[in-house]
Amino acid sequence: MATTTMSSAPGGHRKRSSVSSKLLQRWIMYCVAAFCIILSLAVILGGAAVLAIFLAYRPRGPRLDIPTATLNAAYLDSPGPSLNADLTFLANLSNPNRRIDLKFSYLQIDLYFQSTLIATQAVRPFAERRGESVLRNVDMLSSEVALPPDAANAWQNGTAPGGDGVSLRLMGKFRTRMVIGGWLRYTYWARVHCDLMVGPPPAGALLGRQC
Structure with missing residues (x-):
């Protein structure tokens, strides 16, 4: 009796493999699209929540x-x-918010004459x-x-007896x-600043300020 051996066609196997690959690619594309949609919705909802909080509470930074x-x-x-030099001043730091509390974990005040940093002080x-x-009393010492x-000449003229004083900037x-x-x-x-005009020492009174 003659026996006939039948073998599967290679083309059919490749066709099934191609279909499976396309299905996998399509599934990956659907997953990526779904992730992008979810991420976009999260960003939109987060932005809407931040806007709602801002409109409801209207947060404002501290004032010096x-x-x-x-x-x-x-x-x-x-x-x-x-x-x-030795400059002392009274700092009044206020919270202008009606529905928000403020906590300050680090406070640093720098004193400038013209563009030169002349003193730095930390506050509790x-x-x-x-x-x-x-209210905090702050003592700024320059050593x-x-x-x-040019800055030295301006300082010398402003602080001499009968001088017009010197202009200083406080940066918080x-x-x-x-x-x-x-x-x-x-x-x-938060960053704040005040421009001060003080007279010659030792009285050295505050002549003007702008914060």
Whole structure:
């Protein structure tokens, strides 16, 4: 009896493999599309939530005011010239928000004359409830700070007896946490500044300010 051996056609196997590959690619495309849609919806909903919170609470950063300041001492050493000075002031840091508490974990105040940093001082951390203000006495000391010649001349003329005084800038950098509604917390860096005009030492009274 003659026996006939039948073998499967190679073309049929390749066809089934091609169909499976296309189905896998289509499934991957559907998954990627679904992920993109979900991610887009999450971004839209997150943005809407942030906008709703902003409109409901209207968060505002802290405000700095300097009601009093005194230039107690100031002189220039030569050669250099190098500045030595002592400035004290009362800092009034207020929370203007009606429904948001503020917490300050790091506070640094820098003192500039013209474009030169002449003193830096840290302030103890504290917290403020909505609408509150905190007063802090701050003493800024400059020791052997090198000044450019033009800045040294301006300082010498402004602080001489009968001089018109000197213009100083206070720059505050505060690590601030907003507590919104008692449950939502947002931490950021707040930056504030005040321009001061103080008279010659030792009286060195505050002649003007803009914060």
